[in-house]
Amino acid sequence: xxxxxxxxxxxxxxxxxxxxxxxxxxxxxxxxxxxxxxxxxxxxxxxxxxxxxxxxxxxxxxxxxxxxxxxxxxxxxxxxxxxxxxxxxxxxxxxxxxxxxxxxxxxxxxxxxxxxxxxxxxxxxxxxxxxxxxxxxxxxxxxxxxxxxxxxxxxxxxxxxxxxxxxxxxxxxxxxxxxxxxxxxxxxxxxxxxxxxxxxxxxxxxxxxxxxxxxxxxxxxxxxxxxxxxxxxxxxxxxxxxxxxxxxxxxxxxxxxxxxxxxxxxxxxxxxxxxxxxxxxxxxxxxxxxxxxxxxxxxxxxxxxxxxxxxxxxxxxxxxxxxxxxxxxxxxxxxxxxxxxxxxxxxxxxx
Amino acid sequence: xxxxxxxxxxxxxxxxxxxxxxxxxxxxxxxxxxxxxxxxxxxxxxxxxxxxxxxxxxxxxxxxxxxxxxxxxxxxxxxxxxxxxxxxxxxxxxxxxxxxxxxxxxxxxxxxxxxxxxxxxxxxxxxxxxxxxxxxxxxxxxxxxxxxxxxxxxxxxxxxxxxxxxxxxxxxxxxxxxxxxxxxxxxxxxxxxxxxxxxxxxxxxxxxxxxxxxxxxxxxxxxxxxxxxxxxxxxxxxxxxxxxxxxxxxxxxxxxxxxxxxxxxxxxxxxxxxxxxxxxxxxxxxxxxxxxxxxxxxxxxxxxxxxxxxxxxxxxxxxxxxxxxxxxxxxxxxxxxxxxxxxxxxxxxxx
Numbered sequence: 001x002x003x004x005x006x007x008x009x010x011x012x013x014x015x016x017x018x019x020x021x022x023x024x025x026x027x028x029x030x031x032x033x034x035x036x037x038x039x040x041x042x043x044x045x046x047x048x049x050x051x052x053x054x055x056x057x058x059x060x061x062x063x064x065x066x067x068x069x070x071x072x073x074x075x076x077x078x079x080x081x082x083x084x085x086x087x088x089x090x091x092x093x094x095x096x097x098x099x100x101x102x103x104x105x106x107x108x109x110x111x112x113x114x115x116x117x118x119x120x121x122x123x124x125x126x127x128x129x130x131x132x133x134x135x136x137x138x139x140x141x142x143x144x145x146x147x148x149x150x151x152x153x154x155x156x157x158x159x160x161x162x163x164x165x166x167x168x169x170x171x172x173x174x175x176x177x178x179x180x181x182x183x184x185x186x187x188x189x190x191x192x193x194x195x196x197x198x199x200x201x202x203x204x205x206x207x208x209x210x211x212x213x214x215x216x217x218x219x220x221x222x223x224x225x226x227x228x229x230x231x232x233x234x235x236x237x238x239x240x241x242x243x244x245x246x247x248x249x250x251x252x253x254x255x256x257x258x259x260x261x262x263x264x265x266x267x268x269x270x271x272x273x274x275x276x277x278x279x280x281x282x283x284x285x286x287x288x289x290x291x292x293x294x295x296x297x298x299x300x301x302x303x304x305x306x307x308x309x310x311x312x313x314x315x316x317x318x319x320x321x322x323x324x325x326x327x328x329x330x331x332x333x334x335x336x337x338x339x340x341x342x343x344x345x346x347x348x349x350x351x
Numbered sequence: 352x353x354x355x356x357x358x359x360x361x362x363x364x365x366x367x368x369x370x371x372x373x374x375x376x377x378x379x380x381x382x383x384x385x386x387x388x389x390x391x392x393x394x395x396x397x398x399x400x401x402x403x404x405x406x407x408x409x410x411x412x413x414x415x416x417x418x419x420x421x422x423x424x425x426x427x428x429x430x431x432x433x434x435x436x437x438x439x440x441x442x443x444x445x446x447x448x449x450x451x452x453x454x455x456x457x458x459x460x461x462x463x464x465x466x467x468x469x470x471x472x473x474x475x476x477x478x479x480x481x482x483x484x485x486x487x488x489x490x491x492x493x494x495x496x497x498x499x500x501x502x503x504x505x506x507x508x509x510x511x512x513x514x515x516x517x518x519x520x521x522x523x524x525x526x527x528x529x530x531x532x533x534x535x536x537x538x539x540x541x542x543x544x545x546x547x548x549x550x551x552x553x554x555x556x557x558x559x560x561x562x563x564x565x566x567x568x569x570x571x572x573x574x575x576x577x578x579x580x581x582x583x584x585x586x587x588x589x590x591x592x593x594x595x596x597x598x599x600x601x602x603x604x605x606x607x608x609x610x611x612x613x614x615x616x617x618x619x620x621x622x623x624x625x626x627x628x629x630x631x632x633x634x635x636x637x638x639x640x641x642x643x644x645x646x647x648x649x650x651x652x653x654x655x656x657x658x659x660x661x662x663x664x665x666x667x668x669x670x671x672x673x674x675x676x677x678x679x680x681x682x683x684x685x686x687x688x689x690x691x692x693x694x695x696x697x698x699x700x701x702x
Contacts, residue, residue, distance in 0.1 A: 146601075147677070148604070169531055169534050169535050178603060180556075180602070181518065181531065181534050183533055183562055183565065183675075184520050184556045184558075184603065184673070184678060185602075187562065188601065188678060191678075205535045206534065207535075210538050210569050211538065213700075218564075249498075249539070250497075250498045250539065251535045252498070252529060253497065253499070253529050323531050324534075324535045326498070326535065327542075349564075349568065349699065
């Protein structure tokens with residue numbers, strides 16, 4: 001077997017139900033709910049719950065997840081009993097640590113994915129310590145988008161169990177200005193982290209087995225897909241939004257990073273290092289043409305009341321998505337997404 | 352053998368001396384001279400001569416190349432006799448078609464790499480026809496950086512023999528604003544071109560076998576390295592410049608796209624779709640801080656007189672390079688670059 005396909009032994013001990021290559025569904029805020037996360041883990045990947053509108057929402061999602069997993073345990077022994085075979089994601093600048101820790105302590109998710117700290121590695125250290133105190137079986141995953149962030153993590157007092165390297169093609173929030181794609185960023189981080197033997201996962205622009213295989217060749221131990229899972233049967237997403245993921249092509253041109261849609265939705269306060277990638281529609285086109293924010297906001301709010309019709313090239317609503325949209329041509333169930341990607345990887349890099 | 356490692360049969364007929372995986376040295380303006388191009392082809396890759404300061408310079412380079420190849424032919428029969436086993440690159444907006452065609456007709460390079468047309472696919476069609484009339488054995492390679500350009504080529508009257516897809520990490524001139532990395536761009540172009548069966552080569556951000564293997568997994572038939580070959584013994588480059596390629600790290604942050612250095616050097620007229628990626632030094636830092644162009648130009652011209660000392664973090668001179676600089680840690684001879692990359696690819700994606 002090619003060494004790119006071999007799971008790091010620590011990973012196969014910690015996540016024994018996961019098959020190689022290691023496929024993860026990203027913790028997309030609100031949209032990655034229990035149905036998606038459990039389907040991905042059941043298919044031999046690792047599913048993450050996304051942050052909720054409020055941290056408190058995570059508790060409801062964890063409770064539902066635990067119930068779904070309990071149903072599966074009665075018919076199969078694939079999942080270990082000590083942890084919930086699903087991870088949870090937090091945006092550190094916005095989420096409440098005490099509430100997060102309470103949920104983690106009670107439900108023991110196998111992993112906590114930390115992202116977007118306001119104060120960099122000191123925040124990651126603080127969250128990591130509290131989470132580990134509450135649940136020793138919960139692994140700490142930290143998402144970064146630059147080599148400097150990777151170095152900051154290595155200099156911190158808490159060693160992350162997994163580092164997720166996110167490239168510039170990623171949808172939703174990522175580095176606003178100092179990020180590039182995975183082609184050079186990923187191997188540079190792999191080299192910088194090599195001596196510490198921390199597994200590296202790749203995210204951003206991966207939507208099928210081709211991208212997954214490429215990331216493994218660049219040195220990743222596993223891959224994360226986000227946008228691809230927005231077009232899954234299990235995603236907690238509006239039909240209009242999902243239709244746009246399937247429709248859009250030419251991701252380098254049809255998506256852009258902008259804070260406009262955050263502001264139209266009333267989302268403020270993200271640390272300035274981040275901005276989200278979104279599919280371009282009327283709101284952005286007219287913003288570029290100079291239309292006032294007040295007018296755009298009025299049109300946006302009207303579109304929000306229109307439901308699914310508010311998305312689309314002539315729509316107004318936020319359509320956070322990665323540049324991989326042009327590789328996604330239909331809605332599939334999450335298990336098929338995992339299995340199709342795994343098979344395509346094996347065709348490319350196994351014997 | 353993994354299908355990602357199998358050379359398209361047309362490629363192995365046309366370039367019989369090339370071994371799999373197919374590695375190309377990019378036609379970097381002035382810096383890719385006869386010594387580099389011939390070394391790469393001799394090592395089982397395909398070397399390209401870069402455009403000269405003037406198109407006329409290409410004739411001298413072709414003459415020297417022909418002489419180097421003649422010496423090799425006497426000791427080996429690896430190269431076919433009908434063509435020169437080296438390609439030539441042109442920037443269409445700047446190069447003179449009549450001069451280019453005269454050189455191609457006389458020296459029969461195996462490939463002509465066309466880039467940066469001012470009028471898009473009609474220019475490529477015109478150059479392609481003239482080149483094919485002058486030398487039927489010269490294959491036409493066209494470099495693009497967006498899906499729209501790929502579609503434009505397919506709609507043109509002349510079918511290119513090879514399409515080179517350049518991602519945003521590339522050094523030197525590439526798409527100024529509408530480009531992204533290869534992770535999503537490359538498979539989207541591969542899908543768009545699939546029905547036409549035109550081989551696709553990947554460029555931009557590839558500096559070792561990891562990136563080469565990744566590009567092959569994403570669907571490329573071969574890979575192009577530029578910056579990596581700037582740090583070769585054979586590159587026609589100043590020592591100070593080359594030292595910077597080796598020194599620089601964190602390519603996503605230490606390089607940027609800017610027209611500043613073009614203007615400092617007096618290079619004007621590039622079509623507005625393009626700008627070059629360069630390693631950041633004092634000129635750019637002070638430009639960002641608001642120092643006037645006149646003052647920067649004066650400092651730049653002084654630095655130019657200082658020779659090798661004009662490069663470096665405190666230097667002033669243009670240091671065009673890709674974001675892969677952080678993956679390049681030393682100067683190697685071109686044959687070692689080709690062989691090391693090929694071997695690392697085989698470790699990753701062959702059985």
